[in-house]
Amino acid sequence: xxxxxxxxxxxxxxxxxxxxxxxxxxxxxxxxxxxxxxxxxxxxxxxxxxxxxxxxxxxxxxxxxxxxxxxxxxxxxxxxxxxxxxxxxxxxxxxxxxxxxxxxxxxxxxxxxxxxxxxxxxxxxxxxxxxxxxxxxxxxxxxxxxxxxxxxxxxxxxxxxxxxxxxxxxxxxxxxxxxxxxxxxxxxxxxxxxxxxxxxxxxxxxxxxxxxxxxxxxxxxxxxxxxxxxxxxxxxxxxxxxxxxxxxxxxxxxxxxxxxxxxxxxxxxxxxxxxxxxxxxxxxxxxxxxx
Numbered sequence: 192x193x194x195x196x197x198x199x200x201x202x203x204x205x206x207x208x209x210x211x212x213x214x215x216x217x218x219x220x221x222x223x224x225x226x227x228x229x230x231x232x233x234x235x236x237x238x239x240x241x242x243x244x245x246x247x248x249x250x251x252x253x254x255x256x257x258x259x260x261x262x263x264x265x266x267x268x269x270x271x272x273x274x275x276x277x278x279x280x281x282x283x284x285x286x287x288x289x290x291x292x293x294x295x296x297x298x299x300x301x302x303x304x305x306x307x308x309x310x311x312x313x314x315x316x317x318x319x320x321x322x323x324x325x326x327x328x329x330x331x332x333x334x335x336x337x338x339x340x341x342x343x344x345x346x347x348x349x350x351x352x353x354x355x356x357x358x359x360x361x362x363x364x365x366x367x368x369x370x371x372x373x374x375x376x377x378x379x380x381x382x383x384x385x386x387x388x389x390x391x392x393x394x395x396x397x398x399x400x401x402x403x404x405x406x407x408x409x410x411x412x413x414x415x416x417x418x419x420x421x422x423x424x425x426x427x428x429x430x431x432x433x434x435x436x437x438x439x440x441x442x443x444x445x446x447x448x449x450x451x452x453x454x455x456x457x458x459x460x461x462x463x464x465x466x467x468x469x470x471x472x473x474x475x476x477x478x479x480x481x482x
Contacts, residue, residue: 192235192265192266192268193228193235193236193237193262193265193266193267193268194234194235194236194268194269194435194437195234195236195237195267195268195269195270195271195432195435195437196236196237196238196239196262196265196267196269196270196271196388197236197237197238197239197270197271197272197273197428198239198241198258198270198271198272198273198379199238199239199240199241199272199273199424200241200242200272200273200274200275200373200375200376201242201246201274201275201417201420202275202417202418202420202421203240203273203420203421203424203425204240204242204243204244204245204246205238205240206229206236206238206425207425208231208429209227209229209230209231209236209238210229210230210231211227211228211229212228212229212230213227213228213229214226214227214228215227215228215237215261215265217260217261217264217265219256219257219260219261219264220260221254221256221257221260222254222257223257224239224254224257224258224260224261226238226239226261226262226265228265231429231432232432232433234432234435236432237262237265237267239258239261239262241253241258241375241379249353249354250302250352250353250354250374250375251302251303251352251353251354253302253375255301255307255378255379255382256301256309256378256382258379259309259379259382259383259386259388260309260382260386262386262388263386263388267388268388268389268437268438269328269331269388269389269390269391269437269438270379270383270388270389270390270391271331271335271390271391271392271393271428271431272376272379272380272390272391272392272393273392273393273394273395273420273424274348274373274375274376274392274393274394274395275373275394275395275396275397275416275417275420276289276348276371276372276373276394276395276396276397277356277371277372277373277396277397277398277399277400277401277403278370278371278372278396278398278399278400278403279349279362279365279366279369279370279371279372279399279400279403280366280370280403281399281403281404283343283370283396284396285396285397285398285399285408285412285416286395286396286397286416286419287342287343287395287396288339288340288342288343288393288394288395288423288424288427289342289343289344289346289371289393289394289395289396290332290335290336290339290342290343290344290346290391290392290393290394291327291346291347291348291371291391291392291393291394292325292327292332292344292345292346292347293325293326293327293347293348294326294327294347294348294350294377294380295347295348295349295350295365295368295369296349296350296377296380296381298352299381300352301352301378302352302353302374307377307378307381307382308381308382308385309382309385309386310385316446317446318446318447319385319444319445319446319447320444320445321381321384321385321442321443321444322442322443322444322445323384323441323442323443324441326380326381326384326390326442327380327390327391327392328389328390328391328438328439328440328441329441330389330436330438330439330441331389331390331391331438332344332391334391334431334434334435334436334438335391335393335427335431337431338427338428338430338431339393339427342427346369346370346371346394347368347369347370347371348369348371348372348373348376348377348380348392348394349365349368349369349371349372350372350373350374350375350376350377350378350380351365351372351373351374352374353374354374356401357372357400357401358401359401359402362400362401362402362403363402365400366403371394371396372400373394376392380392384442385444387440387442387444388440389438389439389440389441393424393427393428395416395419395420395423395424396416397413397416397417397420398412398413398416
């Protein structure tokens with residue numbers, strides 16, 4: 192069992208202080224993945240640098256499905272993913288950590304074209320619909336928020352497929368729905384959900400997206416913020432691990448019962464209602480403004 196898996200992004204290619212005990216070679220139906228695992232205190236940690244050593248993988252080259260299936264095979268109980276972001280709202284300061292509350296990823300496709308799903312085996316008993324009030328674990332988010340120094344907490348993350356950056360008209364459209372943007376975390380959020388692994392996304396704004404600020408963010412500011420991000424992410428994750436408790440998965444996979452012609456049973460209806468009531472009690476339903 193792995194207590195917590197960390198998936199890191201740009202500028203965050205190792206985990207200083209993590210005593211690597213083993214590098215697990217995991218075979219999945221989407222490819223093989225090597226996952227370093229080690230101990231942090233009495234917690235077992237798995238670490239995946241999604242871009243590989245020296246940023247060898249651009250966002251369109253990452254095998255998202257294999258990475259998450261490998262973590263599932265290692266019995267990872269939760270995932271914290273990190274991402275450096277472009278900021279879509281000029282009123283939000285740069286270089287401030289954010290614990291995302293929701294996702295904007297309407298395309299729902301992997302960068303090379305296939306739908307972003309592990310449910311691609313027709314007739315498989317595991318196939319189903321991922322249903323949630325929000326895609327992130329409330330319990331895990333609370334633990335990350337408590338470990339951070341007053342992060343932004345009601346922010347929508349927008350995923351776009353790269354590797355190119357977005358045009359000004361594209362950014363204007365995205366600003367209607369989200370406050371931060373990057374090219375990597377969307378598939379991880381969706382696939383973790385389909386695998387019923389609780390996930391939280393920790394972000395750090397390093398520049399303003401194309402057309403958001405005038406003048407645009409200087410390159411030296413972007414680079415400086417990128418260098419800061421690893422230390423901020425590590426500080427939050429390490430602090431959280433001191434009192435970390437394994438969260439429960441809060442979403443639901445609606446699977447089809449062939450014997451009932453697709454009709455839900457009582458347990459399915461109870462789980463759907465639980466998610467519905469959780470949504471009604473959430474800030475998004477009550478109209479709280481999100482940044």
